[in-house]
Amino acid sequence: MTDADSRKRYIFLDPDGTGSDQGWVFVIVAASTGVVYQNQGGGISCIQYEQEGYLIPVFGRGLDSELKGLFTRELKDQGTRLMDWPTDLLGQLRAAVAFYVYGSANRDDLLPTPLALDDSRLPEVAEGWVPVMTPDGPGILVWANSD
Numbered sequence: 001m002t003d004a005d006s007r008k009r010y011i012f013l014d015p016d017g018t019g020s021d022q023g024w025v026f027v028i029v030a031a032s033t034g035v036v037y038q039n040q041g042g043g044i045s046c047i048q049y050e051q052e053g054y055l056i057p058v059f060g061r062g063l064d065s066e067l068k069g070l071f072t073r074e075l076k077d078q079g080t081r082l083m084d085w086p087t088d089l090l091g092q093l094r095a096a097v098a099f100y101v102y103g104s105a106n107r108d109d110l111l112p113t114p115l116a117l118d119d120s121r122l123p124e125v126a127e128g129w130v131p132v133m134t135p136d137g138p139g140i141l142v143w144a145n146s147d
Contacts (some may be wrong), residue, residue, distance in 0.1 A: 007064040008052070012038045014144055022144075023065070025058040027101060027115065028134065031141040042127030043071060049129045051140045058099050064143040071127035085122065088117040093117060093125070097132055097141050115141060 013026065028037045031053040038050040047050035070092050085093070113135040121131035121138075130144035131138065 008034050008036050010036045010038060011055075013142060014039070016042040016066060018143075025063040025067075025141065025143045027056040027097065027099075027134055027136050027139050027141055029056060029136050031051045031136075034106050037142075039128055040145045041126045041142070043075070043145065045126075047126065049055065049126070049140075056101055056134070056139075058068070063099065066092075066125075066131075067143055070096055075127070078095075085125075090117075093130070097130055099141070101134060103127060105139065115139075 028051045029131075030051060033052060033054050036050050036052045037055060038040070038048055038138040040046055041049050049114050061139070063130060072090065074092070094117045096119050102112050115132040115134055118131040118138060120131050124131050128143055130141040131139045133139070
């Protein structure tokens, strides 16, 4: 770990897996905060991903059900990084990530805005880790990995 890394704080989301049946979903908005969030993703690959930024919780019951259905049933728990997405599955992914969130940086924007899949980062998509565009810029949508 470099000196710069030692000044950062690392937070592992759901470190012991006890939240995996709770249906949690978060957005990590990329920003220089000194706080790095980590999440296990990639299906059975169990890869540790991380993003520096700030966390926006997404509330509601069963929010992760569409995402889990896509990655566990349709894609058979495969991580999918660098996958060439078929049109129908890409459409399902776009719909599954379109959660409405409030922007936190722009206090004039009082209406919730849907997240959008960040097509420029499509090769990074994996179960539990999907690049999105938020009202505040690039971010990552995370949820419990199915491993």
